[in-house]
Amino acid sequence: MTLFLNNKKDYKKFSKSEIDIFNYSSFVRTIKDVYTISIQRSLMNQLLEGIEFKGNILDIGGGNRASYKKTLGNEEYTSVNIDTEIEPDIKINVGEKIPIKDKLFAHCLMFNLLEHVYNWDDLFIDAHRLLIKGGKLHIIMPFMYPIHGAPQDFKRVTETYFEEYLKKMNFENIKIYPLSYGPFTNSQLVGLTHRYFNGPHAQLCVILDRILQLYSKRIYYKYNRRCPLFYYVESSKK
Numbered sequence: 001m002t003l004f005l006n007n008k009k010d011y012k013k014f015s016k017s018e019i020d021i022f023n024y025s026s027f028v029r030t031i032k033d034v035y036t037i038s039i040q041r042s043l044m045n046q047l048l049e050g051i052e053f054k055g056n057i058l059d060i061g062g063g064n065r066a067s068y069k070k071t072l073g074n075e076e077y078t079s080v081n082i083d084t085e086i087e088p089d090i091k092i093n094v095g096e097k098i099p100i101k102d103k104l105f106a107h108c109l110m111f112n113l114l115e116h117v118y119n120w121d122d123l124f125i126d127a128h129r130l131l132i133k134g135g136k137l138h139i140i141m142p143f144m145y146p147i148h149g150a151p152q153d154f155k156r157v158t159e160t161y162f163e164e165y166l167k168k169m170n171f172e173n174i175k176i177y178p179l180s181y182g183p184f185t186n187s188q189l190v191g192l193t194h195r196y197f198n199g200p201h202a203q204l205c206v207i208l209d210r211i212l213q214l215y216s217k218r219i220y221y222k223y224n225r226r227c228p229l230f231y232y233v234e235s236s237k238k
Contacts, residue, residue, distance in 0.1 A: 019177045019232065020224070022217075024050045027210055030181065034202035039185040040229055044111070044140060045071055047179070047232060051138075055106025058130055060098070060123065061113030063088040068111065078105075083150075098126045105130050111140040118154045124169040131237040137171060139233035143178075144186050162233050171235035178228030182209030182220055186229055 025046045033042035048071040056076035062069065063079045063086030080098050081088035092098060108127045117123055127137055139162075147153045157165075159176045166174050180186055184205035193201075213220045 018175070019047070019179070020221075021179065021181060022213075025181075027206070031203050031206045034185070034206055035199035039181055039189055039202060039206070040142060040145065041067065043179060043181060043229070044068065047140075048072065053107050055135075056104070057107045057109060058100070058105040058127075059109040059111070060127065061110060061116075062086070066111075095122065097122070098130065100130055102129050103132050106132060106135050108135065108137050110138070112142065114139065114141045114157075115153055115155055116150050118152075120165070121169075124165075128170055128237055133237060135237045137166075137233075137235045137237070140230055141233070142230045143228045144180065144190060145229065146190055159231065162231065166233070166235050170238045172238050174235040175233070177232045178225050179232055180224050180227065180229035181206060182212050183223050183227070184208040184212070186227060189229070 021043070025043060029046060030039070030042050033039075033045075045068060048068055053072055057072060057078065059066070059069075059077065059079040061081055063081050063083070065085070065087045066079070069077070078090070078100070079086075079088040080090045080092055082092060082094055084091055090099065108131055110123075110127070114120060114123075131137065141157070143156050143158075145156075159178060162176050163174055185202065188202055188205040209220075
């Protein structure tokens with residue numbers, strides 16, 4: 001697949017969005033982070049640090065030990081999970097309705113959750129029920145990412161799928177942001193890994209991606225739109 005754009009119309013199609021790595025991530029922070037954590041985790045943390053959550057939060061799939069909890073900057077936090085090790089406020093079983101009264105939350109989070117859920121419908125019905133009118137749903141879901149457990153990994157979906165599904169589940173004001181640092185860090189994450197070389201290898205790939213970004217944002221934007229590492233999705237309850 002060629003990464004080069006053929007004409008100016010292509011550039012407009014793959015141009016920058018409201019949220020992309022040029023307005024929320026730091027090269028220095030990223031290259032330090034990837035020595036010990038994945039590129040997705042680094043970009044996710046930097047993204048969340050720039051989002052202001054006003055009002056109470058329901059975190060489906062989160063917990064008090066979630067690595068991103070401290071970035072939310074909000075004490076009105078309630079978490080729901082099937083896994084007690086992450087210390088959720090409410091423990092439920094798969095398929096169970098969340099035992100909380102309707103229309104209580106301004107924000108509902110689903111971070112790195114949906115790939116582990118076989119059927120989304122009940123989950124989104126619950127999220128819609130628990131949000132106040134106009135409340136926001138925030139989703140982070142991997143795309144170019146290795147299959148992983150917790151306990152099972154079922155799916156990856158595209159931007160088009162998110163848009164159609166959220167409309168069907170009565171959400172509006174849908175904004176979908178494909179995010180990655182570039183082809184080199186994506187390749188490092190899904191390619192050959194080794195515990196002794198992961199850190200330096202990831203740092204080298206961050207440098208190579210940064211060179212690509214500086215050389216041509218057009219190439220980066222086209223790659224990012226077609227091969228995102230993950231999606232960040234915002235929508236609001238009708």
